[in-house]
Every structure is written in structure tokens, then in C-alpha cells.
Amino acid sequence: MERRAAFAQSGLPSRKLESWRYTDLRPLAALDPIAAPAIVDTTALAADLPALSGPRLVFVNGRRAPALSVAPPSDIIAAGGFVADPARFAALPLAVLNAQFAQEGAEIVVPDRFDAGRLTLVHLTQAEDTTPVFTHLRHRIALGAGATLTLVEYAAGHGVYWHNPVIEITLAPGARLRHIRIQAETQESFHTATLFVDLLAGARYEAFTLGLGARLARSETHARLGGTGAHAALSGAQLLRGNQHGDITSVVAHDAPGCTSRQTVKNVLAGRARGVFQGRIEVARAAQKTDGYQMSQALLLSPEAEIDCKPELEIFADDVKCSHGATIGALDPEQLFYLRARGIPEAAARAMLVRAFLDEAIEGVADGAARALLESAIGGWWEGA
Numbered sequence: 001m002e003r004r005a006a007f008a009q010s011g012l013p014s015r016k017l018e019s020w021r022y023t024d025l026r027p028l029a030a031l032d033p034i035a036a037p038a039i040v041d042t043t044a045l046a047a048d049l050p051a052l053s054g055p056r057l058v059f060v061n062g063r064r065a066p067a068l069s070v071a072p073p074s075d076i077i078a079a080g081g082f083v084a085d086p087a088r089f090a091a092l093p094l095a096v097l098n099a100q101f102a103q104e105g106a107e108i109v110v111p112d113r114f115d116a117g118r119l120t121l122v123h124l125t126q127a128e129d130t131t132p133v134f135t136h137l138r139h140r141i142a143l144g145a146g147a148t149l150t151l152v153e154y155a156a157g158h159g160v161y162w163h164n165p166v167i168e169i170t171l172a173p174g175a176r177l178r179h180i181r182i183q184a185e186t187q188e189s190f191h192t193a194t195l196f197v198d199l200l201a202g203a204r205y206e207a208f209t210l211g212l213g214a215r216l217a218r219s220e221t222h223a224r225l226g227g228t229g230a231h232a233a234l235s236g237a238q239l240l241r242g243n244q245h246g247d248i249t250s251v252v253a254h255d256a257p258g259c260t261s262r263q264t265v266k267n268v269l270a271g272r273a274r275g276v277f278q279g280r281i282e283v284a285r286a287a288q289k290t291d292g293y294q295m296s297q298a299l300l301l302s303p304e305a306e307i308d309c310k311p312e313l314e315i316f317a318d319d320v321k322c323s324h325g326a327t328i329g330a331l332d333p334e335q336l337f338y339l340r341a342r343g344i345p346e347a348a349a350r351a352m353l354v355r356a357f358l359d360e361a362i363e364g365v366a367d368g369a370a371r372a373l374l375e376s377a378i379g380g381w382w383e384g385a
Helices: 003-010 043-048 091-101 333-340 346-362 366-384
Strands: 056-060 078-079 106-110 115-126 134-136 138-145 148-158 161-163 165-170 177-183 189-198 204-211 216-225 231-240 245-254 261-269 274-283 290-300 306-315 322-329
Touching: 043 115, 043 138, 043 148, 056 106, 091 165, 091 189, 106 148, 115 134, 115 161, 134 216, 138 148, 138 177, 148 161, 148 216, 148 366, 165 177, 165 204, 177 189, 177 216, 177 366, 189 204, 189 231, 204 216, 204 245, 204 366, 216 231, 231 245, 231 274, 231 333, 231 346, 231 366, 245 261, 245 290, 261 274, 261 346, 290 306, 290 346, 306 322, 333 346, 346 366
Parallel strands: 056 115, 106 138, 115 148, 134 161, 138 165, 148 177, 161 189, 165 189, 177 204, 189 216, 204 231, 216 245, 231 261, 245 274, 261 290, 274 306, 290 322
Antiparallel strands: 078 106
């Protein structure tokens, strides 16, 4: 009854809300999941871990899995059980639900001027029978002044479930975070992630999000550039097929002068898949010399695929450079013919053209191992499609 009462009070967002106009959560509401049970023996899930060496924090069914984790350097504080003040998220229903049901999480703190290398954050969900389950993880990541970290976030699982994580990130002056996110949930699952990023003077946040799995997925980012010279780059790609629905939504608030932001999102859609991109740039009156750019590009591999794009600019400063754009198209038949004429099989030729389309989005991923993981995931998707 507690769970139902909380859902009744907060509720899932409906399409009556402008920010949810293109994504319908009624299938999720009909799921009626229960809290994911604890998995006693997590070692059986080792095969689901990404092929990345180095420290990692693994959570199974919303709980820390020490048997699968590799402790980070002692210089990094990685505590569990972080819970934030839910008042900050009052206008975001899914973040409110996360605060109500949050099970566990991690608090990762990198001290000033420390290079923490690469850390992998893994979310695995295991629904053992036909009963749908949910997980609500909440993490906080804080980088001190001049600190650097490469964070690879990976989500996967088995069965029917709803994964609804919230991550709060704070970057002190001069800090730099490279954030690679891979969503490879099951085709029967629901994935709704909310990310908050606060950047102070000179901080840099460089993110790439790859959406492959889930029946319905939404990755929502709220970035605030609150210090002079801060920079946020939010790139992403969605590769969807069948009846999948993928939504990338971002709100970038320029609250300080001299800040820059870049958003590049690519969608590859096959079958009856539907992709959504909503990108909003907000420029405050004090944020002079702002430079903001966003671009959405979609490649439709089927006449039944659909893409919805809604770029927005809200500008109150007068000395700014902001732009946005969107393109939609199919594979170029002349390029396909050129490759086929040189003996390349059709499937391989189409894969080469799709890969070339995605190049711009992933070229900013500097970590070699993380990039190889992305390449492998994209290759696996194409074989499945």
C-alpha cells in the first residue's frame, strides 16, 4: 500500500506536460512493479559485467555487490547510502519517485588536483520470475578543484523491470569529468535516468550517452554552468529497432558569462522504432559571451520509423552566439551502390554507412578502452538488427 500511495501522490508524468509530450509512460504505469529483491549470490552475474579493467562499483537490484566490485584508489572516497534533499527535484516526478524509493547508492569524492583515472559504475537488474521489479539508485559524484575522472556508467539486466537512477554531479573550479554512459537494458525493460550536473568556473563536463536497449528509455540531463568559462559537451546516440522508444532530453542553463555548451545527438532507427530529442539552452541575463550549439541528426532505416526533435533557445543576454539544427534522412542509395559495386555485401555496406554516420558523435570519447566498449556495443546492435 505504501508504494501505491506514493505513486498516487507523485504520479508518473503524462503527455500533458510539455517536456513529456513525445514520451508516453502509460505502459510503465501498467507494469505495476515491486521492489527488486536482494540477490544473495551475485557471482553468477559476472558475465554481464563490461569488459573494462580497473576499479568498479557494481550494484545488483539496487544494492551494492562487493563480490563483483573492485575497490577504487584510497584517494577516492566511495561511500554508500547517499540520499539527497528531494526538495530540489520537486518539479521532476521521476526524481521525486527515486527519492521516495531509493535503496542505495554511492558517493564518489575526488580530492583537489587528483587524477582518479577511470572508474566504472555498473547497474545490473535481475528479475528472476515473471513479476516485474524496480530499482531506484541514487549517486553523488563530486570532483575537487582541478581534479579529473573518467566515469563509465553501464546498465544491463535480465527480465522485465524498471530502472530509475538519479545521479548528482558537482564539478569544482577547473575540474574535468569525462562521462561515458551505455544503456543496454533488456528489450522488455524501462529505463528512466535523471542526471544533474553543476559546473563552477573553468570546469569541463564531457559526456557521451549510448542508448541501445529497453522497451522505453529516457535519459534526462540538467546541466547548470554556474562559473565563468565552464564547458559542457553532451553527445549521444540512440540505436533502436522493433517497437523501441528512446528519448534524450537535456536542459543546459548558462548562468555565468563566457561559458560554452555543445550538444550532438544521433539517432539510428529501424523497424517501428521512435526516437526523441529535446534540447533546451537557457541563457540568463548575466551570461554574456555565451556560446551554445545543439544538433540532432536522424537516420531512418525503415519507412515506419519516427523521430521527434524539439530544439529550444531561451536567451535573456544580448551578447551571445547560440544555434541549433536538425536533419532527418535515409541511407544514400548512391553510396550504398558504390560499396556494393566493389564487392561489399549489402549488410556490411549498410553497417559501414551507419558507422560513418555515428563517427562525429563518438569521436570525442578519448578513453581507448571505453571507446572499444562502445564500438563493440554498436557492432552487436547491428548484428541484432
